[in-house]
Amino acid sequence: MDSVSDQTTPEYKKQSTFKKKLANFFAEVYRIHLFIVRFFKEAFMPPFEFKEVIRQCYEVGVRSFTLITVTGFIVGLIFTKQSRPSLITFGATSWLPSLVSIAIMRALAPLVTALIASGKVGSSIGAELGSMRVTEQIDAMEVSGTKPFKFLVCTRVLATTLTIPILATYTGFIGLLGGYLNVAMNEGTSYTTFMQQVFQPLVYLDFTASLIKSIVFGFTIGIVGSYQGYYSNKGTEGVGKAANGAVVTAMFLVFIEEIIIVQITSNFR
Amino acid sequence: MEKAKVEIDYNNEVIKIRGLKKSFEDFAVLRGIDLDLYQGENLVVLGRSGTGKSVLIKLISGLLKPDHGTIEVLGQEVNNISDKNLQELRIRIGFSFQNSALYDSMTVRKNLEFPLVRNRKGISRKEIDTAVETVLEAVGLSQTINQMPSELSGGQRKRIGIARTLILNPEIMLYDEPTAGLDPITCIEINDLINEVQQRYKTSSIIITHDLTCAKSTGDRIAMLLDGQFQREGTFEEVFDTNDPRVKPFFDYNFIK
Numbered sequence: 001m002d003s004v005s006d007q008t009t010p011e012y013k014k015q016s017t018f019k020k021k022l023a024n025f026f027a028e029v030y031r032i033h034l035f036i037v038r039f040f041k042e043a044f045m046p047p048f049e050f051k052e053v054i055r056q057c058y059e060v061g062v063r064s065f066t067l068i069t070v071t072g073f074i075v076g077l078i079f080t081k082q083s084r085p086s087l088i089t090f091g092a093t094s095w096l097p098s099l100v101s102i103a104i105m106r107a108l109a110p111l112v113t114a115l116i117a118s119g120k121v122g123s124s125i126g127a128e129l130g131s132m133r134v135t136e137q138i139d140a141m142e143v144s145g146t147k148p149f150k151f152l153v154c155t156r157v158l159a160t161t162l163t164i165p166i167l168a169t170y171t172g173f174i175g176l177l178g179g180y181l182n183v184a185m186n187e188g189t190s191y192t193t194f195m196q197q198v199f200q201p202l203v204y205l206d207f208t209a210s211l212i213k214s215i216v217f218g219f220t221i222g223i224v225g226s227y228q229g230y231y232s233n234k235g236t237e238g239v240g241k242a243a244n245g246a247v248v249t250a251m252f253l254v255f256i257e258e259i260i261i262v263q264i265t266s267n268f269r
Numbered sequence: 270m271e272k273a274k275v276e277i278d279y280n281n282e283v284i285k286i287r288g289l290k291k292s293f294e295d296f297a298v299l300r301g302i303d304l305d306l307y308q309g310e311n312l313v314v315l316g317r318s319g320t321g322k323s324v325l326i327k328l329i330s331g332l333l334k335p336d337h338g339t340i341e342v343l344g345q346e347v348n349n350i351s352d353k354n355l356q357e358l359r360i361r362i363g364f365s366f367q368n369s370a371l372y373d374s375m376t377v378r379k380n381l382e383f384p385l386v387r388n389r390k391g392i393s394r395k396e397i398d399t400a401v402e403t404v405l406e407a408v409g410l411s412q413t414i415n416q417m418p419s420e421l422s423g424g425q426r427k428r429i430g431i432a433r434t435l436i437l438n439p440e441i442m443l444y445d446e447p448t449a450g451l452d453p454i455t456c457i458e459i460n461d462l463i464n465e466v467q468q469r470y471k472t473s474s475i476i477i478t479h480d481l482t483c484a485k486s487t488g489d490r491i492a493m494l495l496d497g498q499f500q501r502e503g504t505f506e507e508v509f510d511t512n513d514p515r516v517k518p519f520f521d522y523n524f525i526k
Contacts, residue, residue: 034486090454091392132372135368135370135371135373136366136367136368136370137371137372137373139327139332139364139366139370140364140366140370140371140372140433141372141383142359143330143331143359143362143364143385144359144360144364144383144433144437145356145357145359145360145384145387145388145437146383146384146387146388147356147387156479163471
């Protein structure tokens with residue numbers, strides 16, 4: 001056992017803070033694990049909240065639609081514009097549509113959609129549930145014999161998991177339109193030719209991998225936002241923290257998941 | 270309005286608490302509480318802020334877990350039953366929150382319908398509408414049915430909060446600071462409403478408050494929570510017939526002596 005004098009040294013305090021932080025980290029990981037298990041237990045058990053899921057899907061779609069349209073188009077346009085000089089060097093501008101399509105459909109569309117949704121949807125889920133927690137609305141649901149977790153969390157997580165793949169597909173097509181605009185302005189390529197060249201290099205795996213990625217991203221955004229909000233505390237400060245935590249954690253996890261999924265899918269190519 | 274005489278069945282305890290203890294980190298809030306609530310009775314729990322009054326009713330409704338002791342509600346041990354049974358038990362307990370806790374994304378109608386449609390399987394649209402109109406009429410706010418909570422005054426929000434609990438016809442009502450933050454006239458209206466609920470719905474209630482006017486006009490029995498334990502219990506007059514320095518200032522301040 002450490003003597004009392006040892007316990008007052010700065011080294012001891014530093015170590016003890018580190019141990020405490022580490023313990024808190026693992027406790028948090030365990031709580032998130034329980035939260036996810038609870039989601040799977042409750043989401044697929046009747047009674048189902050179909051109406052609320054549809055309402056949440058609509059909310060998720062509407063919240064991100066404009067921003068995704070603008071961002072997707074700009075990403076496609078800029079990516080094509082920035083790639084052009086390199087391809088010109090090799091006299092390979094005819095490869096531009098293929099390059100754009102691979103980049104957008106494989107990586108950019110799901111990633112850009114997930115990042116925008118983390119900001120718009122994740123933060124709003126965190127803030128919404130957080131404010132419901134601090135104003136005791138979640139407790140009110142609990143004591144009235146209803147299941148707030150099912151109504152508030154499961155519906156939101158299902159909505160993001162279902163809607164973000166749809167939004168990612170939409171972002172992909174909007175991004176391709178942006179790319180087409182640049183190609184058409186420079187080479188005068190027709191829309192039909194451009195689209196033929198776009199789909200030529202894409203294989204079934206590209207679409208499947210993108211779809212799986214978007215589903216994983218959607219689930220992550222929903223779970224992280226809901227977890228942060230559902231367990232927020234400390235009044236209005238907690239609401240802010242929940243919204244901020246939802247965005248930061250979701251974005252970080254999206255990048256980690258992107259790396260993992262890319263590594264896995266590359267084994268199948 | 271004078272409180273009408275009610276029939277209290279002193280042989281039938283709807284809530285029975287024994288040796289209840291609850292701490293938050295190192296701070297012991299409740300230090301071994303014994304309490305009985307009888308059928309048909311309005312029991313007021315008085316005490317200073319931070320003495321654990323709200324904690325007590327959150328423990329009763331199963332929102333918090335006790336560190337020690339037993340809580341028996343309508344014959345069932347709250348902390349020793351399955352989630353399903355707890356959910357069923359909660360339908361028989363109405364909880365009126367201090368800040369009303371109305372669902373702010375829903376209209377008054379949707380707020381009232383929410384617990385009903387989820388707890389009464391196969392209920393028809395007509396039955397839902399009738400139930401909503403009945404409770405709104407009981408709290409005197411029929412005209413607010415399509416309004417959002419943000420459009421209501423503090424007193425109206427409290428009433429709608431009470432209506433939302435009444436829609437499930439609870440046997441027990443738990444009121445958390447029902448008159449906090451309201452003007453004196455609205456306080457009187459809320460006190461009358463609590464008495465009316467007791468009469469009309471035959472409920473047994475625990476009313477958490479530090480408002481002595483509320484305690485006097487609604488309580489059949491008063492229990493004073495001091496230092497984590499019930500120190501004084503009885504009628505309003507009995508509780509305040511003392512020179513205890515922890516109790517006297519409470520009375521003197523409330524009645525501006």
